[in-house]
Amino acid sequence: MKPFTTSARRLAALVLTAATLATAACSSSATAGGGSGTDPVYFGVSSATTGQYAQYGQQFKEAFDLAVEQVNANGGINGRPVALKYEDSQSDPKQSVTVAQKFVADKDVVLAFGDYSSAASIPASPIYTSGKLVQYGFNNSNPAFTEKGTEYQWSTSITTTANYQWTADYLKKQGVKSVGVTYLNTADWGIPAFQAFKAEAEKVGLTITDAEGVLDTSDDYRPSLTKAVAGKPEAFVHIGYGPDAAKLVTQLRAIGYQGTFYGGQDEKSFDGTPDAAGSIIAAQFIETSTDPKVKAFVDAFKQKYPNEQHVTLFEATAYDALNVAVAVAKQGGPTREGILKGFGEVKDVPSVIYGSITFDPATRRVQDPRLTPTILKDGKWVEYKTA
Amino acid sequence: MLDTLIAGLLRGNVYALGAVGISLVFGVMNVINFAQFSFFGLGAMLAWFFVAQLGLPFGLALPLVIVICAALGLVINLTVVRPLAQFLPLAAMLSTYAVSQILDNASQIAFTAEFRVFPQVLPTSNLHIGNMRFGTSDLVMLGVTAVVMVAIGAFLKYGKIGQAIRATAQDQEAALQMGIPVGLVQHVAFVIASALGGLAGVFIALYVGVANPTSGLNTGMTAFVAATLGGLGSLLGAVVGGFALGILEAFGIHFFGDSAREIITFAILILVLIVRPGGLLGKVPLISTEPLTGTFLGKGRPLQVPRWVWPVALVVGGIVIPLVAGDYVLTTGTQVLIYAIIAAGFTVTAGQAGVMALGQAGSIAIGAYASALLTLHSPISFWAAIPIAGLIAAIISSILASPIWGVKGHYISIATLGVGTVIVAVIRLAVPQGIYGIPMPSWGDTLLATPRAYYLIDFAVLVVTLLVMWRIRGSHLGKVISSVGSDEVAALASGVRVRDYKALAFAVSAFFAGVGGSLLAHQYTYIDPTIFTMLMSLLVVTIVIMGGVSLPYGAVVGAIILIGAMELLRFTPELRIIVYGLVLILVVRFRPGGILVRNS
Numbered sequence: 001m002k003p004f005t006t007s008a009r010r011l012a013a014l015v016l017t018a019a020t021l022a023t024a025a026c027s028s029s030a031t032a033g034g035g036s037g038t039d040p041v042y043f044g045v046s047s048a049t050t051g052q053y054a055q056y057g058q059q060f061k062e063a064f065d066l067a068v069e070q071v072n073a074n075g076g077i078n079g080r081p082v083a084l085k086y087e088d089s090q091s092d093p094k095q096s097v098t099v100a101q102k103f104v105a106d107k108d109v110v111l112a113f114g115d116y117s118s119a120a121s122i123p124a125s126p127i128y129t130s131g132k133l134v135q136y137g138f139n140n141s142n143p144a145f146t147e148k149g150t151e152y153q154w155s156t157s158i159t160t161t162a163n164y165q166w167t168a169d170y171l172k173k174q175g176v177k178s179v180g181v182t183y184l185n186t187a188d189w190g191i192p193a194f195q196a197f198k199a200e201a202e203k204v205g206l207t208i209t210d211a212e213g214v215l216d217t218s219d220d221y222r223p224s225l226t227k228a229v230a231g232k233p234e235a236f237v238h239i240g241y242g243p244d245a246a247k248l249v250t251q252l253r254a255i256g257y258q259g260t261f262y263g264g265q266d267e268k269s270f271d272g273t274p275d276a277a278g279s280i281i282a283a284q285f286i287e288t289s290t291d292p293k294v295k296a297f298v299d300a301f302k303q304k305y306p307n308e309q310h311v312t313l314f315e316a317t318a319y320d321a322l323n324v325a326v327a328v329a330k331q332g333g334p335t336r337e338g339i340l341k342g343f344g345e346v347k348d349v350p351s352v353i354y355g356s357i358t359f360d361p362a363t364r365r366v367q368d369p370r371l372t373p374t375i376l377k378d379g380k381w382v383e384y385k386t387a
Numbered sequence: 388m389l390d391t392l393i394a395g396l397l398r399g400n401v402y403a404l405g406a407v408g409i410s411l412v413f414g415v416m417n418v419i420n421f422a423q424f425s426f427f428g429l430g431a432m433l434a435w436f437f438v439a440q441l442g443l444p445f446g447l448a449l450p451l452v453i454v455i456c457a458a459l460g461l462v463i464n465l466t467v468v469r470p471l472a473q474f475l476p477l478a479a480m481l482s483t484y485a486v487s488q489i490l491d492n493a494s495q496i497a498f499t500a501e502f503r504v505f506p507q508v509l510p511t512s513n514l515h516i517g518n519m520r521f522g523t524s525d526l527v528m529l530g531v532t533a534v535v536m537v538a539i540g541a542f543l544k545y546g547k548i549g550q551a552i553r554a555t556a557q558d559q560e561a562a563l564q565m566g567i568p569v570g571l572v573q574h575v576a577f578v579i580a581s582a583l584g585g586l587a588g589v590f591i592a593l594y595v596g597v598a599n600p601t602s603g604l605n606t607g608m609t610a611f612v613a614a615t616l617g618g619l620g621s622l623l624g625a626v627v628g629g630f631a632l633g634i635l636e637a638f639g640i641h642f643f644g645d646s647a648r649e650i651i652t653f654a655i656l657i658l659v660l661i662v663r664p665g666g667l668l669g670k671v672p673l674i675s676t677e678p679l680t681g682t683f684l685g686k687g688r689p690l691q692v693p694r695w696v697w698p699v700a701l702v703v704g705g706i707v708i709p710l711v712a713g714d715y716v717l718t719t720g721t722q723v724l725i726y727a728i729i730a731a732g733f734t735v736t737a738g739q740a741g742v743m744a745l746g747q748a749g750s751i752a753i754g755a756y757a758s759a760l761l762t763l764h765s766p767i768s769f770w771a772a773i774p775i776a777g778l779i780a781a782i783i784s785s786i787l788a789s790p791i792w793g794v795k796g797h798y799i800s801i802a803t804l805g806v807g808t809v810i811v812a813v814i815r816l817a818v819p820q821g822i823y824g825i826p827m828p829s830w831g832d833t834l835l836a837t838p839r840a841y842y843l844i845d846f847a848v849l850v851v852t853l854l855v856m857w858r859i860r861g862s863h864l865g866k867v868i869s870s871v872g873s874d875e876v877a878a879l880a881s882g883v884r885v886r887d888y889k890a891l892a893f894a895v896s897a898f899f900a901g902v903g904g905s906l907l908a909h910q911y912t913y914i915d916p917t918i919f920t921m922l923m924s925l926l927v928v929t930i931v932i933m934g935g936v937s938l939p940y941g942a943v944v945g946a947i948i949l950i951g952a953m954e955l956l957r958f959t960p961e962l963r964i965i966v967y968g969l970v971l972i973l974v975v976r977f978r979p980g981g982i983l984v985r986n987s
Binding site: 049050051052054055057058086087088093094095097098100101102104105117118119122123125126127130131144148185186187188191192212213214215217218219220221222223224226227242243246247250253254255256267268269272273274 | 390391394395397398492495499500501502503504507511512515521522591594595596597599601605606636637638639640641644645646648713714715717718719722815819820821823824827836837838910911912913915916917918950953954957960961963964
């Protein structure tokens, strides 16, 4: 259809475009300065705003935006407002590494949040490290994110290990003797979590009648569930996320199992599932808490987003993360070096999840994270008190 | 056992509904319709919206969903699929992928990405047999499926348009000559398929209890396998395939666990295809050449690239960009280069041998794992690990794929997709934990871990890849492989061992996929099975189609566009995927034979 010379010219044009782009990107990063006075302090956010993890990216964004509004209304960081630069990685490592490079090259960015999944966060870590930019993986519960990372990886997320050791201990304390288990067979989350649970269960003498690895992409768990409850365990533990737990608990009840369900997540689809009522989990954040900090956050959130029925752990982690980042920047100074220094020094940052946050500089995680047993009642998680 | 059987019947019901639509469109249009997967998610979200948000009764919501999906199907077929199917079926397949991206993301913008609880419109566990509880809702689903199947069956047998659909499915040319309005028939088939997709989506959500806009993909994939299992184009086959797969899966999961689900699904598929190459009830394709690429070679003619372009490209890519570009562009460039290496190697399978293999992520994963494990647990260095990873990928992939070369037609693509998926699933079972701390490249004591170093290493590997591919194309071997792709019957008649050469071409492609995987692993320094998805396989295929299916250097252009576009579109985060889909459709519309191949 087209004479080949045109096509050849197009090929050349393509190559040239690539070169121009390269130059443009180079010059844009060169002009960026450190900034001072009333210039905004920029934090980067690498998260999924499209694709299969977009639900979480959206929850993070709402909470981030609220926190930024509040921080700026209160004078920002020593008079300088805070602003966020969002990049959509789809939580895909192919894109999270380029996003990391983009943030590293952008001298205005003094700290980067994210990514959502470990499979996207950990491949980006070497780039953040070599760019001397702190990567604050506030959602990364995989212990390896900080263990295998460097001084540039920090997290306020409780590790899966800590969470599921607690669960095994708690079950034992409740007098439960045997459990059936399903866990997500995923490398970055479910498997390490199950291993921590299993090791602790063995230690405290809690019998696991059967454990089945399942996938969150499955829709039908009945064949696995019939096996998992065949040994008639007293209670059932599911190590997974909200949407898969919602499907799973419905089907668990459908096959006639009546024991207590220890699992699920403070997440909309799980909270709204009728069969999920009565589920018990270790909570870090309770929306219904009477703590004035939590109440103020929940009220402000619902005021800003009147359509949101629930404020979950996902919003809380992002809200806390931004406040921690601001406290860190105030402590060490709003530069990349200052942020790194600030993380090591900051103490007792007010938190809606933990009450207050102090880091353990050795693990780069929160010291003594507090966990509270909660039960799902009428679509809301409330503190579970046993007599 | 009875419990498992009932669970299998219930899931089989959903698969059967999904498979019928896929089979119908394939029968009359010869197009594998990825957009069908999106209709599952869309149907579920629309039903959720009508019932949970607007408070409409379920009896009203269901027909509304069906009508909307049918109308949308008509629009899609009118504007995108049919115009492109007239050029090339392969272009149409790519465009249905683009449509599915647009649909999923438009739905995500409209309904947000959240998982929603699907309202319980009917009791779900009020009845029981043994320990197994089920509900009125399950019975209604089974009943509706039965009624729909009988109705469609009667329509195809006695209805005028129905008969025309069957005639078109049997022989499109003959149907045209008999005066059948093939265009209209194809529209009707697409509309019915879309409506069925919406209906299946509602049922999936009803059965599963939660839904989000992209939740159709997984069930869609299984429904696709069910359609293939039954024999593409055979509606009865789709129903049989759906129920058979549902029941076999349920028992498979019971004995081997849910983690083995994908292995079970595809193992069943591959076994059936080896025994019955046309599926359980389908026709065995008469021509064994892959129909997609077969038509392709006839229509496209390689573009003569003037000689000066090569040194210019070498200087720009190898010297100018590394000198002037910032780290962000270099890192993006690295991703482009790695995918260009994988895709360039793939052209020998897709273009020359005429096999549109769909499971390249499997070979990439083998290369990545081999390289990671070798450098971590043996004294082998990064530099030696790259070719070794390629070799291991080539050997394992060829052995695993060896039974499928007797499979014919479209089924070969689907069988390779199965092999790729099984490879990743087996890796997940064998090495469930992610691998950390994969060494970065170094030379002596110098660490070569800067974006520029990665870029230069990958650029050098790409140049070598292109040289090797160029040599293969020019050699006697390359000519034999091409003869297999362009006319398999003639090649067979000339005494060429067609199967062996297809396998050899596949091994060459797997080698470069393994090399690409190795390069990715050493850049990420961390790998786990979630990285090597079906979307990765599709990306490789789309890159190759976009650049011109038989041109190794076309793959470079395809990679620049498809990976570069995702970065260039960052200025519009909300619409990024939708614009990406539109760009894909436009390119396919104006260059249906690929950017660098002239269409006739």
